[in-house]
Amino acid sequence: MHHTWEKFHVNIGVRTCQIIIHRLEFRRRKPRGVIAKGDPDDQNAFKKTLLGSEKRRY
Numbered sequence: 001m002h003h004t005w006e007k008f009h010v011n012i013g014v015r016t017c018q019i020i021i022h023r024l025e026f027r028r029r030k031p032r033g034v035i036a037k038g039d040p041d042d043q044n045a046f047k048k049t050l051l052g053s054e055k056r057r058y
Helices: 003-009 015-024 038-052
Strands: none
Touching: none
16 A cells, blocks of 8 residues: 555555554444435424334334
């Protein structure tokens, strides 16, 4: 990887780098998706109507 070579003059593979990061207890976090043109009021109204129409499945 380019960054490890620039800083440490060591060539390691991508998977090796992932294993090292995992051992250091770092985790990959992905942000939640956001609808680009979503109207918050319409979304809240949909959530309220959805909660009232759900049936229990047990």
